Amino acid sequence: MKICIDAGHYGKYNQSPADSRYYESDFTWKLHLLQKKYLEEYGIEVITTRSDQSSDRGLYSRGAASKGCALFISDHTNAVGTTVNDSIDYPAAYCAINGSADGIGIDLAQCVEQVIGTRQPARIEHRRGKNGDYYGVLRGATAVGTPGLILEHSFHTNPAATAWLLSNRNLEELAKAEGIPVQRDILRAGGTDAGAIHTARFGVKTGGISIPCRYIHTPAETADLEDIRACVALTVAFAQQ
Numbered sequence: 139m140k141i142c143i144d145a146g147h148y149g150k151y152n153q154s155p156a157d158s159r160y161y162e163s164d165f166t167w168k169l170h171l172l173q174k175k176y177l178e179e180y181g182i183e184v185i186t187t188r189s190d191q192s193s194d195r196g197l198y199s200r201g202a203a204s205k206g207c208a209l210f211i212s213d214h215t216n217a218v219g220t221t222v223n224d225s226i227d228y229p230a231a232y233c234a235i236n237g238s239a240d241g242i243g244i245d246l247a248q249c250v251e252q253v254i255g256t257r258q259p260a261r262i263e264h265r266r267g268k269n270g271d272y273y274g275v276l277r278g279a280t281a282v283g284t285p286g287l288i289l290e291h292s293f294h295t296n297p298a299a300t301a302w303l304l305s306n307r308n309l310e311e312l313a314k315a316e317g318i319p320v321q322r323d324i325l326r327a328g329g330t331d332a333g334a335i336h337t338a339r340f341g342v343k344t345g346g347i348s349i350p351c352r353y354i355h356t357p358a359e360t361a362d363l364e365d366i367r368a369c370v371a372l373t374v375a376f377a378q379q
């Protein structure tokens with residue numbers, strides 16, 4: 139699987155009104171390199187849209203660079219105008235209007251909500267422009283058939299969120315959590331112990347984490363070691379929240 143990650147802005151762009159040390163472009167540059175590192179640990183091929191932080195590249199061309207990829211992500215932090223705002227901090231995924239990235243969009247936005255601990259819940263949005271998607275990067279991604287999304291990691295107009303995002307250790311944690319590969323499944327047949335647990339006592343909130351495998355319950359049962367590692371990482375990340 140191949141994923142294309144775009145550091146949303148270049149140079150020194152979008153200084154935070156809450157803390158003059160924070161620039162959105164610095165954050166997105168650091169985060170996208172960490173995302174690449176952690177995704178590659180799971181055997182996922184990652185391409186990026188720029189070779190260095192100081193050079194720009196057109197919006198459409200950055201989206202179109204994702205040709206042949208399973209996903210295009212553009213990293214950002216959001217802003218409410220240009221002044222400090224204490225109350226707004228929701229993470230958001232602006233997903234391609236064709237709906238192709240909605241599922242992964244809400245998963246990633248909720249991941250950001252949980253890791254940062256935002257007060258407002260994650261959401262997904264769609265913005266339509268005159269020629270399809272409002273955002274040029276998403277128009278480019280859609281044109282080459284890649285599901286695309288813009289991921290807003292809370293607001294750099296919010297002092298608490300800005301302070302959190304300034305920590306390199308937090309960025310490591312964020313990238314690590316965002317990079318755990320997961321997909322949702324519905325069991326058509328069979329079951330797990332979660333079935334018994336959720337009806338125990340007065341009902342217990344229960345979820346299952348399953349390792350994808352073939353030829354289950356046979357001597358030739360087969361699974362991918364990367365999937366097993368991802369399940370361990372997901373369990374650890376869940377326990378840490």
Ligand SMILES: [Zn+2]
Pocket residue numbers: 146147162213214215
């Ligand atoms: Zn931005």
